Amino acid sequence: RWDLILVDEAQDFKKDWWIPIFDLLKHKSKSSLWAFTDPLQNVYGLSNYLEDFDMRPSNLKRNCRNTKVIAEYSYNFVDQKPEMFNSSPEGDKIYIKRVQNSDQQMSALDNILTKLIKAEKIDPEDIAILSGLSESKNNIWKNRKRLSFKITKSSKRNGEIYFSTIKKFK
Numbered sequence: 001r002w003d004l005i006l007v008d009e010a011q012d013f014k015k016d017w018w019i020p021i022f023d024l025l026k027h028k029s030k031s032s033l034w035a036f037t038d039p040l041q042n043v044y045g046l047s048n049y050l051e052d053f054d055m056r057p058s059n060l061k062r063n064c065r066n067t068k069v070i071a072e073y074s075y076n077f078v079d080q081k082p083e084m085f086n087s088s089p090e091g092d093k094i095y096i097k098r099v100q101n102s103d104q105q106m107s108a109l110d111n112i113l114t115k116l117i118k119a120e121k122i123d124p125e126d127i128a129i130l131s132g133l134s135e136s137k138n139n140i141w142k143n144r145k146r147l148s149f150k151i152t153k154s155s156k157r158n159g160e161i162y163f164s165t166i167k168k169f170k
Contacts, residue, residue, distance in 0.1 A: 001026035010035035011042040015049040022053070036060050040078055067091020102139045109140060112145045 003026050007013065013021075013035075025031035035055055050056070063071045063082040069091035071082040097112075099105045109129070116122045137142045 001031075002025070003031050005033045007033070007035045009041070010050065011037040011039070011046055013046055015046070018049065018053050030108065036072065037160075038140070040080075064088070069094055089160075102143065105139060106143050106146050113147065 002024055005021060005024060007021065022028075022033065023027060025033060033055070035050055037050075038060065061083050063075075063084055066074065066082075067089045068082075068084050071088075073094050075082045097108045099108055113127070116127060117124055129140060131138050131140060133139075
C-alpha cells in the first residue's frame with residue numbers, strides 16, 4: 001500500500017482502472033492520489049471519469065518532453081503556443097519531406113534511416129518511427145520489408161539491424 005500515487009496520462013485510463021488504483025492507497029482518507037492529464041491528448045474522452053471518483057484533473061501546462069522547436073511545431077496543429085521552461089533545449093531544425101504516394105514514402109524513409117545509421121552513426125535501437133495509425137492501416141508497417149533496414153517488433157538478430165520501435169501514438 002502507498003501513501004501517495006501519481007498517475008500520468010490519466011486521460012488514457014479507463015473507468016474500471018481507477019478502482020484497483022484506489023485500492024493501492026494505504027489510507028483512504030489520508031493518502032493522496034494525483035492524476036495528471038493533457039486535455040489536448042484526451043482523444044478517448046476518458047478523463048471525464050475522474051469526477052466520478054471525486055477527483056479533479058490537474059492539467060500540466062508546461063511542455064517538458066520536447067525541445068522548443070518540436071513543441072512549437074506540434075502545437076501549431078492545435079492552434080496553440082506551448083509554455084516551455086527557460087531551460088528547455090532549443091533543438092534541431094525540423095525537416096519536412098512531402099511525398100505523393102506510398103512508394104515515395106518508403107523510399108524517403110529508407111534514405112533517412114540510411115543517413116541516420118550509416119552517416120550519423122545513430123544506433124537503430126535509438127530510433128523510433130512514430131505513426132498515428134494502427135499496424136493494419138500503417139503503410140510503413142505493411143511495407144517494412146521493402147526497407148534496406150529491417151523493421152520488426154524485436155531487436156537485433158542474426159547480425160541484421162532491426163528496429164524495435166514503430167510505435168503508435170496520439
